[in-house]
Amino acid sequence: MSPALEVRSITKRFGDLTAVDNVTFGLEAGEIYGFIGPNGAGKTTTMRICATLQLPDEGDVFVEGHSVLEEPRLVRQRLGFMPDSFGAYAATTVSEYLDFFARAYGLRGQDRRRAIRDVMGFTSLEPLSGKLTSALSKGMKQRLCLAKTMLHDPSTLILDEPASGLDPRARIELRELVKALADMGKAILISSHILSELSEICDGVAVIEAGRIRATGSVEEITKGLQPHSEIFLRTLEPIEIAERRLVELPRVGAVRHDRDGLVFHFEGSDEDQAELLAQLVATGVRPIEFALKEADLEDLFLRLTEGKVQ
C-alpha cells in the first residue's frame, strides 16, 4: 500500500528565490508529522504544493499514490488542507458555512447533514451553530476551519501553523483534537515555527530552513544527533565561583557557564564517569545541592539547527 503522503524531491522557485529546494519526506496513516522551520523557510509553499494549490517546478507529491500534478481532483478528495490564513464569509453562520463546503464537496442529503453534525460534534461547535462566523474568536474560527477540513473525511490532513495566535488553552485543546484525529487513523502533517509546540505529539519531524530539509526523524533522534556531549547542571552550597574553580580542574569537564544560581558544564562520559566526577567533586570539599543531566532545550536545538538565515 502506498504511504498516505509522499513528497518526492520537490523544488519550487519564485524568480531567483528557491523557496523549496529538493524536499523529500513521507508519512504513514495514523502518523503525526511535524514540519518545523522559521518564518519564510518554505513550509507554506511545500504544503500548498501538497494541497494541489501550487505546482512544483521539479518533483511530485503523491497522496495515497495519486499525483498532485496529474490527478489533482483525486488528491483533493483524499486530502484536507487548513491554510494558515483563512477567510470566513461575511454574513454567514457557522452551520451555513459548513453546509456550503459540504455541498461543494458533493455531499448530498442525509450524508451532508450527518457529516456536518459529526464535525460540529468533534470540534464542539454545536452551541455556536447559529452564530455569524465574523463574530467568532480566533480559536473558534480555527476550529471551524478544522471542521470544514474534515467534512469530506479525508485520510490525510495538512495543517499550516494551526496553533499560531491561539491562547494556551486553545492550543492545548487543538493538540487534543489533533491527537484524536491521528487515533482515527489519519495522517497529519502539521507545521510550526516553534519546535516545542509539536514535540509532545509528533511521531516524527522534519526541520526546514531556507527551502532545505536540515534534519528528519523522531524528536529524540534529532536531539541525539545534535548533542555530541551532555550538559550537567550543578548547584552548590558554596559560592559558585569556588565550585567553578574546583570543577575545571577535574577530568572530562568541558566548557563551563553560569546558569541561574548554578553552573552548567559540558561533560563527555558514561554514567559511571558521572558518578566518579560527583565523588571527586565532593572530595574537593564542594557540597552539591543539585547535580543533574540537563534536558535538551528544544529552542536551543532549533537555533542550532537553523542558522537564522532569513530569505
Next chain:
Amino acid sequence: MDEPRGLLRILDDFWNPVLVKEVRQALRGRLFHICFSITLVGVTLVSAGMVVAMGNEVSHSEGRDFFLGLFTCLAIAVIGFVPFTAFNAMGSEWDENTFDLLVISNLRPGRIVLGKVLGALTQAMLFYSAFTPFLVLSFLLRGIDLFAVIVALGVSFVCSTGLTVLAIMLSTLSKARFARVVLLAVLAAVLVGVTSGSIVFTEQLLRFPGDLRDPEAVQAMLVFVVGVAMAASFCYCVACNMLSHAEENRSTGVRVLLTASLLVALGFMTSMMMQFRVDRSALSAMIIALLLGSLLPSMYLVTEPERLGRRVAPRVPRNRLLALLATPWLPGGGRGMLLFLLHTGGILAFCFLAHASLKGSSERMLTSGVPAVLALAVYAIVYLGLPSAIQAPFTDRPKARVIARVSIPGLLLVFLLVPALLGFFVGNYNLVNMRHVGNPEFLMERTWNSIHAHPGIWRLLAGLATLTIALNLYRMGRGIREVSQASARRAELARDSRTPESGQTEPEAADAVAES
C-alpha cells in the same frame, strides 16, 4: 437549519453550492436590503406622484409615463446594481481569502462562475417580482402596449445577465487593489451607459410600439440576443480561465467558442444571402468585420506559452487521430497560430465561395471588396505571426508574455506612425496622411475594387506573409509533435495500467472526459 421536505428536499441537493451561499449572504447582507428598500420607496413615490398629477383627467400617455418611471427604477436596480454586486461577490473571494478553500473543495471554476452569475440573477428576479404589482397597475392605466412592455422587460433582463457575466469576468482579471479600482471604474462606466441606453430605448419603444412588428425588428432582436449570448459566453470562458491554475487548460474553452462563433456568424450570413439580395460590398464588409472580430482573441491565443501545461498533457486524447484533430484547440502559442491560420483560411474560403455564388461574371470576383478582405487577412497574419514567432521562446515567463501581447498592437502603431513621422521630416505628405504600406486601411481602400492597384505593395505583403509563415512553421510543427507525444505517452500508461494490480488512471480519465 430547516430541513427541507418532499420535492424541495430532492431539489435541495442539486442547487449549485455557490448559488445557495450567495443567495443566503445577499439576503442577510446590508447592501441588498438598502438597495431594495430605496428602489421600492422610489417606485412608491413615482406611483404616488402619478396619482396626484393625474387628478381627474385620464389621458393616454399616463400609463406610458408611469411605466417609464417604473422602468427607470427597475433598470437602475437590475442593470446597474445587480452586476455591481456580482463584481463584489467575486472579489470578496480574494479579499476574504476564501478562494483557495473553494479550489481544494474540488469546485470547478465553471461552477464557481455559474454560481455567482445565478446568485446575481436571483437578486434580479427578486427585483422583478417586487415590481410586478406596480407594473400591473401601470398597465391598468392604459396607454401602453403589452408587447412593448414584454420586449422592454426582456431586453432589460438580457442586459442584466450579460453585464453580470461581464462584471464577474472583469472581477477575475486582477487581485491587485489598484487594478481592481480601475476595473470597477470601467464597469461603472459601462453600467451607467447601458442603464441610460435601455431607458432611452424603452421610451422609444413605448412611443412607437408598431415598429416592433417589422420582420427586421424581430431579426434585430434575434441578433441582439445571440450577440449578447456570445459575448457573455466569451466572458464566462475568460473568467473560468482566470480562475484555473496556470498549468491547467486555460485555452480550449475560448478556442472552441471562437470557432463556434465564427461558424454561427458564417451560418447567419449564408441565411441572409438566401433570404435577401445581398450586394457584394455589403458581403465583403461583413466578412471584414468578422475577420477583425476574430483578431483580438487570436492575439491572445498566439502569445500563449508554447508548451502544454503539466496538467493538460495527461489529458490529451489517447487516440492518435483524435489528438491530431484536436491539436489546434489545445493550449499553446504554436497551436494558437495553427488555429488562427485555420480560421483565416476558412473565412477567406467562405469569402470566395460566397462571391462566386452571387450572380455576375467571374471577372467581378476580384472586385467589390474581395481584394480588401485578402489584404486584411495578409496584414493580420503578418502582424500577429511575426512578433509572436520571434517572441515565442520567451513566453514561458509571464512578463515576456505580457510584452508579446502588447507588442502586437504596438507594432501596428509603429508601422503606422513611424512612416508618417518620417514623411513629416522628408516633406512627403502622402506618408503624413497615412497613405503608406504600414496602414492596412489605406491598402484596403485603394484595392477595394481592383487587385491590380499597387502591385509593389502586394509583392511586399506576399513576401512578408511567406516569411511569417516560414518563421511559424517550426513552432506549429513542435506544437503538433508535442500533442502526439503526449497522446502516445497516455496510450502507453493506459496499456501499463491494464496489467492486473492498478487501475488507478481510469477514474481521472473519466474525469477528464466529463470535464471536456
